[in-house]
Amino acid sequence: MLSPDPADWLIAGAATAGWLALVARMALRRPAAGAAPGPDTPEGLLIGYASQTGFAEDLARQDADALAGIGPRVLPLDRIGAADLLAARRAVFIVSTTGDGDAPENAAAFLARVMPGRPALSHLSYALLALGDRDYPRFCGFGRAVDAWLADCGAQPLFPRVELDRTRPEALDHWRRRLAETLDAAPAGDGLTDWQLAGRRHLNPGSPGGGLYHLRLVPQGVLPHWQAGDIAAVEIALPDGTRLMRDYSLASLPASGGVELIVRRTADAAGRPGRGSDWLTRQIAPGAPVRLRLRANAGFRSRSDHAPMILIGNGAGLSGLLAHLRHRAALRETGPVWLIFGERTRRHDAIFDDELRGLQAAGVLDRLDRAFSRDGGAGPRYVQDLIPARAETLRAWIGQGADIHICGQRPMAQGVRAALEQVLGPAAWADLLRAGRCRTDVY
Numbered sequence: 001m002l003s004p005d006p007a008d009w010l011i012a013g014a015a016t017a018g019w020l021a022l023v024a025r026m027a028l029r030r031p032a033a034g035a036a037p038g039p040d041t042p043e044g045l046l047i048g049y050a051s052q053t054g055f056a057e058d059l060a061r062q063d064a065d066a067l068a069g070i071g072p073r074v075l076p077l078d079r080i081g082a083a084d085l086l087a088a089r090r091a092v093f094i095v096s097t098t099g100d101g102d103a104p105e106n107a108a109a110f111l112a113r114v115m116p117g118r119p120a121l122s123h124l125s126y127a128l129l130a131l132g133d134r135d136y137p138r139f140c141g142f143g144r145a146v147d148a149w150l151a152d153c154g155a156q157p158l159f160p161r162v163e164l165d166r167t168r169p170e171a172l173d174h175w176r177r178r179l180a181e182t183l184d185a186a187p188a189g190d191g192l193t194d195w196q197l198a199g200r201r202h203l204n205p206g207s208p209g210g211g212l213y214h215l216r217l218v219p220q221g222v223l224p225h226w227q228a229g230d231i232a233a234v235e236i237a238l239p240d241g242t243r244l245m246r247d248y249s250l251a252s253l254p255a256s257g258g259v260e261l262i263v264r265r266t267a268d269a270a271g272r273p274g275r276g277s278d279w280l281t282r283q284i285a286p287g288a289p290v291r292l293r294l295r296a297n298a299g300f301r302s303r304s305d306h307a308p309m310i311l312i313g314n315g316a317g318l319s320g321l322l323a324h325l326r327h328r329a330a331l332r333e334t335g336p337v338w339l340i341f342g343e344r345t346r347r348h349d350a351i352f353d354d355e356l357r358g359l360q361a362a363g364v365l366d367r368l369d370r371a372f373s374r375d376g377g378a379g380p381r382y383v384q385d386l387i388p389a390r391a392e393t394l395r396a397w398i399g400q401g402a403d404i405h406i407c408g409q410r411p412m413a414q415g416v417r418a419a420l421e422q423v424l425g426p427a428a429w430a431d432l433l434r435a436g437r438c439r440t441d442v443y
């Protein structure tokens with residue numbers, strides 16, 4: 001994830017100053033015996049969310065925490081009626097899209113009962129964050145529809161709609177900054193906590209592919225909680241003072257006492273190293289301080305501990321898949337797991353081989369298929385080639401209720417999704433997507 005340039009940090013600082021000024025002003029304005037302002041007072045703020053798998057709701061609550069001084073009321077869209085919008089002066093909408101450009105379930109009544117009307121909302125200023133995934137043809141379809149409806153009713157956008165692609169979270173920083181600027185408050189606290197790089201291991205020396213590194217970080221304070229599927233946003237503190245944020249899928253679980261990441265050292269076409277990955281894999285030494293925050297990633301968490309699970313990924317994507325495997329390993333009773341993984345060569349890139357074989361021996365991992373693209377031979381070269389090669393077994397697992405988790409690079413994920421659609425057929429594939437059974441963590 002790319003974070004704001006240094007100028008943006010200055011804006012954030014200015015916003016913090018603005019926030020303090022606002023709190024002081026509100027303390028002066030508030031009646032002596034008065035309650036905190038509600039959404040029907042000029043200061044009040046209504047925060048409405050439409051969320052299918054929980055991400056929009058998480059974000060709404062984080063924004064509400066950051067804006068606590070304004071007295072926000074947080075509600076799913078279904079609990080917001082035209083009367084609430086007529087009474088509010090300012091509103092924030094955080095709206096995801098599900099199905100094929102559809103409204104999440106907790107916005108169905110809003111769509112059916114409120115949106116067909118045209119309440120006069122010219123008094124209402126609003127900000128709207130649309131959540132979506134560019135892999136879907138109707139990107140942010142419902143968020144765009146709500147935005148268009150608000151504009152149609154005469155409501156005034158505080159700033160243009162922000163669209164957040166699930167796989168490109170940098171827009172979130174932009175959203176929080178704009179919200180802070182326009183509502184005169186601080187951005188949601190950066191939430192960064194102090195950790196230390198406890199160890200780093202080069203996983204694939206000699207590989208014809210980019211270096212993969214296994215990093216372990218331990219907290220300097222209390223170990224936070226997280227779940228398999230979640231993400232660490234790591235602050236890259238470059239020697240010239242630049243601060244960047246980078247997202248990494250978490251490979252470990254809290255029970256291990258620390259955060260584990262798999263980081264690929266990247267380089268651009270001219271061979272210049274990626275700033276985030278070079279810092280993490282080369283510039284800092286074990287013992288170095290690192291600041292990070294953990295982020296729930298509802299769309300990649302497991303829906304069930306019991307359903308069969310097909311994990312598909314390549315390279316550093318094994319990280320997010322390992323977390324699910326390790327979670328399953330810690331359970332007494334659980335469903336079967338199948339891992340399909342791809343990299344360059346078996347000799348150098350069969351990373352975490354000992355652990356995977358151990359999980360097989362322990363009966364946690366029922367099937368392990370790997371594709372190595374540079375090994376030659378007639379077998380499947382890429383993970384997406386393994387999909388048609390195992391079509392029958394795949395159909396059987398899906399028929400038994402398996403959820404699919406895909407973690408890794410976007411071209412791999414696109415290839416895998418296309419292959420799955422081919423193998424399952426468009427109707428079954430659409431059903432699977434609609435039911436949220438294909439879960440992705442892609443970059």
Ligand SMILES: Cc1cc2nc3c(=O)[nH]c(=O)nc-3n(C[C@H](O)[C@H](O)[C@H](O)COP(=O)(O)O)c2cc1C
Nearest residue numbers: 051052053054055056096099101132133139140433
């Ligand atoms: C079954 C399913 C269908 C989806 N359909 C769309 C879509 O049509 N357009 C889009 O932009 N995003 C789509 N998404 C992506 C979600 O909008 C995105 O993951 C969002 O962050 C989810 O937020 P939520 O957890 O609050 O529901 C879909 C996700 C799932 C799981």
